[in-house]
Amino acid sequence: MKQITRRYDLDWLRTIGVLVVIPFHSLLMFNMDPGAIVYVKDTIDVKLFNILDRILHSFHMPLLFVIAGMSVYFSLQCRTKTKYINERVRKLLIPSLFGCIILNPVMTYIYLISKNENVSFLNHLLRFFTKNPGDFVGLTGAFTPAHLWFVIYLLIFSLVGLPFFMKISKGDFNNLLFRLGDFLEKPLMLILAAIPVTIFSAINILGDKNPLVYFAIFFIGFLLAADDRYQKSIIRDKWIYLILSIIFVYLKFNIPHTFETWSPIWCIYGIFNSSTTIVSVFALLGLANRFINKNTRVLDYLSKASFPVYIIHMLINTMVGFCIIKLNIIPEIKFILIVVITFTACFLVYEFIKRVEFWCYIFAIKSEQKLSEEIKPKEIYDETKLF
Known part of the structure; x- marks a missing residue:
């Protein structure tokens, strides 16, 4: 097993990317487009908020999938196949099952109440697990993974792609990948990664949650980590990628x-x-490596908190939004209140979770006691803070 130097720039990007879901979903509460799915909405369409959520949507989830793909490569360098599978199941399957079974029915019930539907929670709960889910968004009261689709995709991609990932990690395709790297390390050639993403985008599966598109992005992340030349080229071209992303x-x-x-x-x-998605992700990867590739106490805390916060944030955000949007104040103040209260509530819940062994197991984190007993060199990569 290899020792891999930890990439704190990826920790920062992952942590920020995960926490951004709170303001992102809060923005969607003021977007009257029926395709912008959240479980409570105001009656006012705010143009500025719509622009901001569209900008975030263009690169936010692809960035997280790229980082997740990179983490798979790093993990396979210092873990056996069995340990890798066990960790993926424990860290991704259990939290997603808990969220889908316990949290999401409450969230969709709040949605039905907001639409003035006269239904008891018990009847809704039965319908949640028995009604045909259709498009899986949950707006009919049927089952939905809601925001946990991301975690479920990570689990599926990590396991389905494992045989191929193992072959690459063992060097079975070294000659091919070396030649590919020779070509793609040239200035801006990595933009060609947009081609497979475009091809899979043409296949209409689950709309903007197309699993083929996200697996392609996930795999791109894996390949980026497998060859240091890609990271060097991203760092070299980071300002060009930034300019291109703004223009695009x-x-x-x-x-x-x-x-x-x-x-x-x-x-x-x-x-x-x-290409807009790809150049935006590369710009962020390059800039993060240049400016925030260092550890701090803030990062150490937030990176541990971000995954539990992601699991619980949607329910808390929905509950807070349900109360705040009723207030007779301007949308901008509503948005600020929703974001601040949701963040505060999520971190208070996290502080409770990390102190109880049972909840630590459910949310796939280490308890404070285990962390205090654990001694390991911080400069060595581990997967506890990555997907």
Whole structure:
């Protein structure tokens, strides 16, 4: 087993990316687009909030999937196959089952109440597990994984792709990957990663949660970690990626995208859309490595808290939003109150969770007692703070 130097820049990006879901889902409460799924909404459509959530949506989840893919490579360098599988199941399956069975029915019940549906919680609970889920968003009272689709995807991708990941880690494709690296390390050539993402995007599966697209992004992250030349090229080109991402996002907001399916302009726009995601992720990876690749006490705390906070945040955000949107105040103040109260409540719940052994097991974190008893060199990579 190898010892891998810890990437604190990835810790920062992952932690910030996870915590950003709270303001992101709070923004969606003021977006009247029925495709913007949250479980309580105001009656006012706020244009500025819509712009902000669209910007975040263009790169937020892809960034987390890239980091998750990188963490798989690092994990396989210092873990056996059996230990890797056991950790993935324990850290991803148990929390997602708890959230889907215990938390999500409460959240969708709040949604039904907000729509003035006269249904008891018991009847809703029965319907939650027996009604045809359809599109899995939960707005009919049927089962939904809600925000936990991300955790479930990570579990599936980590296990389904494992045979291939193991072969790459063992060096079975070294010659091919070395030649690929020779080509892709050239300036801006990594943007070509947008091509497989575009191809899978053309296959309509689960809308914006297309598993093929996210597996491609996840696999891109794995390959980025497998060859140091990719990270060096990202660092070298980081400012160009940043400029391109700003230009692409601006164009994305100003170019009509209602094109005939499979027309040439539709295909070109698809590549442009995927490129916007890719260059934004690369810009963040490069800038983070340059400016925030260091450990701090704040990072140490937040990185441990972020996963439990992710699991519980949607229910708390829904409860807080349900109360705040009724207030007769401007949307901007409502948004601030929702975000602040949700953050505060989530971290208070986390402080309780980490002190109880049972809840530590459910949320796949180490209790304070175990952390205090554990002695290990901080400079060595471990997976406890990555997906």
